[in-house]
Amino acid sequence: MKILVTGGAGFIGRWVVKQLLKDGHQIWVLDDLSNGRQENINEFMKHKNFMKFIKGDIKDIPLLEKLFFNNGYDLCYHLGASINVQDSIDDPISTFNNDTIGTFQVLEQCRKHHVKIVFMSTCMVYDRATNPDGIKETDPIKPASPYAGAKISAENMVLSYFYAYDLPAVIIRPFNTYGPFQKTGGEGGVVAIFLKNKLDGKPLYIYGDGTQTRDLLYVEDCARFVVQSGYSNSVNGEIVNAGLGRDISINDLAKLTVKDESRIQHVEHIHPQSEIQKLLCNYEKAKRLFDWEPKISLEEGIKKTEEWIRTTNLI
Template sequence: MKKVLITGGAGFIGSHVADRFLLNNYEVIAADNLVTGNIDNINGKNIKFFNIDIRDREKLEELFKNEKPDYVIHLAAQVSVSSSVEDVLYDAEENITALINILELCKKYNTEKIVFSSTAAVYGIPEEVPSREANKTAPLSPYGLSKLTGEEYIKMYSRLFGVNYVILRYANVYGPRQSAHGEAGVVSIFNDKIKANGDIFIEGDGLQTRDFVYVKDVSGANYICATEDIKNETFNVSTNTDISILKLFNTMKKYSGYEKDAFHKEARKGDIRNSRLDNNKLLKNTSWKPEYTLDQGLKEYLDK
């Protein structure tokens, strides 16, 4: 039985990735410091859990030495754009220094492959829509920059030390277990307000567009890119479709029975107007394909 180590394994995406590997009879190890992860996401499942901060090289090495994972799915990260602006050093420690710890141990213990979770934020203001993997990267925040720097470290470890990798740049991920607190996605924020029958606020005119991808499609991409014969590639993970925030609200309103109208507030400064990721490279090079349209994903999510 092969082993997979999922950093951030108790988190929103990480716990779904764990579910996907369990479904395929892998031995699953989750490492999480539970700062944003939730142990309830993995309780009762056949998962070996380690409460570890991946900045702690000594504890992390002990885990690698004892478990010797075949694959590492690296999801643990500081993911808040606003927090990255407020505390640039912490963002760099979590997203760059901790990643180097992981890469050093992948090298030392001959891990077959690392799958790294990156982000559409590396593109900054897109030079074209949809954004393609070969497009210019110009992140607007420390978060986007730390993720892009992480990508470059991974490529360097591949060139110098033969560490195999796949980098996945996510569009806007949504689905069950996503917290509506902190730097949450707009879908989870709307869902939280809908369930509480609270007021919903849309920034600006609501005509800004985003590409939303269901978390189960993201977990599928992680599983496929780890286990298929693919290495040293960068892929966008998306549905390659976009929707305005206003239309998103109206769709969720229709499916949930929410009766209030949304309020509009001032647009966020520096907000990207339109964002969509081209997923053709992932479709052509792997067996992955999105199983959920936005309508299907929202219906399943709102039913939970």
């Protein structure tokens, strides 16, 4: 297939591109490099099926029109977005423009050219997990940040195009993804930040009391999930979760990362109102619809990620 990946130079995007190339598709990557890095995809540039990297904005209508008209895509993985929860609270306009308006512009091109869209949403749209089996797609949502609100708005637009125009579309909600090529600074990559600080001999800082939990999904498992959701017609019009199905408190994650607990420090939460106290994924639907399940344990994933951070120059 001919496939466009928006945000394809980002952390998850580059793993999606790698999987798609491995599966034999022709790939175009559109990324403005606000979150992504061209170094993430340099290794693919000479691949015979890597067609082009375009540095550009998903809100650039003439650019999108040109790409879709010229290349005849079969499928679009829409991963391009503002992804920082704290930034969305400080600057909600940029997040709304990128995550909602940007998604609308991509949707319009998919509608005009009848291209299936896989929309990358987030587990941050959910309220806290209350069921011991984890959060299901039918559980309550709670937009506790403009990031979550923008993603929910975009989800609703994607579903409206499925119903109004019969556009093949799927919404995916991966839980907290980590692994090689994730940035080791800023917000959102707690595993990468902890490991980097560990290797640099710095303290591991925990926001709040550290009892909040995360369901941590290794990036190659996540990429497999993203890719497979695009291949399967059984998920059109659906919202689907992916996670490890196991949660861990930030306190326990810090202890798993560094054995010396004196290096763990608690600091005041920057935006406590956006914190989800318990995140635990139920991925039964992905298993049922297209036989996806995670393969990499948390311990193995952390080991792989630490080795990458230790040996890379891309930090």
